Amino acid sequence: MNAPYADPSVTAKTVSARISPIGGLDVLSRNEVARLRGASGSGLHALLRRCALAVLTSGNISDDPRAILEQYPDFDIQVLQQDRGMKIELSNAPAQAFVDGQIIRGINELLVAVVRDIVYVSTQLEQIGFDLDASAALTQSVFEILRNARILKPQVDPNLVVCWGGHSISREEYDYTKLVGYQLGLRGLDICTGCGPGAMKGPMKGATISHAKQRRRHNRYIGITEPGIIAAESPNPIVNHLVIMPDIEKRLEAFVRLGHGIIVFPGGVGTAEEILYLLGILLHPDNASTPFPLIFTGPRQSAAYFEQIDRFLRLSLGDEVARHYQIVVDNPETVARMMIKGLEKVRHNRLDTKDAFFFNWALQIPLEFQQPFRPTHEAMRALQIYHERPRHELAADLRRAFSGIVAGNVKEEGIQAIEQHGPFAIDGDADIMRALDKLLQAFVDQHRMKLPGGTAYVPCYRVLSA
The missing domain is CATH 3.40.50.450 (Rossmann fold)
Known part of the structure; x- marks a missing residue:
């Protein structure tokens, strides 16, 4: 059962509660709980807080990753291991996730998924010790995460x-x-x-x-x-x-x-x-x-x-x-x-x-499709978008170009990079660049870059040689 409690400092749009998680996760070790609380210095608590808030605002229509955190600046989540099982303590959580003080069951299940996956990736995969520079190991890590999620x-x-x-x-x-x-x-x-x-x-x-x-x-x-x-x-x-x-x-x-x-x-x-x-x-x-x-x-x-x-x-x-x-x-x-x-x-x-x-x-x-791409300005400028490359390698770098634009549009790290250093530069063969520029402009004109209703879209990229 949930255990809502009154907090006079919280507005009517938030709820604080201690809930019993439903399905998929029974107990955690002391080390796992410590990592989620931030006591180990792993930084997992900030990740848990961000992902949990996204689940609690399920159904919200926004593509600004900072807007929700700004709307609920006092939100917090703590995972507690008790004698009778695990509890999730929510402070100043969005009221839309509750009905008459009880958390919606589906949201409860998704919260458990958040805790489960963050814990598993941060602890179990590290202990297994995959060589994440090897293609087979990267595929095995994907398999392990999906298996642990019972998918x-x-x-x-x-x-x-x-x-x-x-x-x-x-x-x-x-x-x-x-x-x-x-x-x-x-x-x-x-x-x-x-x-x-x-x-x-x-x-x-x-x-x-x-x-x-x-x-x-x-x-x-x-x-x-x-x-x-x-x-x-x-x-x-x-x-x-x-x-x-x-x-x-x-x-x-x-x-x-x-x-x-x-x-x-x-x-x-x-x-x-x-x-x-x-x-x-x-x-x-x-x-x-x-x-x-x-x-x-x-x-x-x-x-x-x-x-x-x-x-x-x-x-x-x-x-x-x-x-x-x-x-x-x-x-x-x-x-x-x-x-x-x-x-x-x-x-x-x-x-x-x-x-x-x-x-x-x-x-x-191929490994080039599996290794994480961090879209810095230097990495985006270094993409090799040229016809003479093998087609699957060219596709890999084109994929990275679009991934960088996604980051500049909706990911917090990418948005901050654009604010600090200006738009990403993308270069390559002139005909591909012209086609890319035309395609991206069509996305802008058709309002496919950002949700309509906010400020006018400002491109996070510059296509060179176009």
Whole structure:
């Protein structure tokens, strides 16, 4: 039970409570509790506080990672180990997370996921001692985090569809994502997204209705995020399995190892980053025979968006790249049927290669796609965006370019770097730079960089040689 208590210094918009966590985490060691309280000097308490506040404000529409912390400056969270089990103490927490003094059950579960993943990454993975400069070890670390989160489900046929797309999309695009999710749910498919609003919420919302119509139980709405992005994209309320990966590279690898097919809806630079990540992997010669259904789709109003994405991909990576994806405009049923056919190919391939259904071990992910990229001004300027490079290596650096822009737009560290040193500079072959500049400007014009309603978007980048 929760144990709310009155605090005269707290406004009506906050609640303080001591709650019993639900599911997924029973006890912690003294060392783990000390690390979460900050007593060990590990800095984990600040991370816990930021991620927990994002969960407690689930459903908020904002892409400013500092806004929530400024709105609740007195919020604090402490994890307590008691004789009868673990407790989570919340001070000055957002009142929206409570009903009549009781924390909403789903938010309680997501809070447990936050504690679980932060503790596991900071303690268990360190003790295992992976060589994080080795590709196989990095993949093993992704597997261990997902297994610890109880996300991996054996003895289940391939049925998990990852949906990518922007948090800042039009109403027509959002409604379309719900229609696609509805068709996927009718066919018994589960949904995995980046857990935020917009195109990350819509497919889950659509699937809840069709799952209910089919009387389907034990549905999975998986949200995969990372500490740098969760404050700007709080988990949407439908997520019932949350995983916080340590960095964007492990988040992306978790998507492609866990998912059996991917649908891409309209989005901005984050969506472009995801597309380039997956296509770079599929372009690698070692993955030539690996089926991986990839569909770009949106409503009729978004047809020009995908035409521009297609042109950019073909110009930068060659026409051959287009064989790895299909574009479907304004037809949710066709999308779902194509995905079902694609998943059947995945199933047969996994059986033939004796690969697991629940984790794609066979997919070869080069080290340059796995090592964390810290988007400093120097690192962004040093990207090698040139045609003569192998296509998968060029895709890796293009992915890093978009990752840096994401950081400059919505991640606290990136925003601070732009404020201190000005916009990132991106350079490369002139034709790629012209196409990149045109694509980014289209994102700006279509309000895909930041959520509408705030101040006018100021680019965090400069494209050179354009």
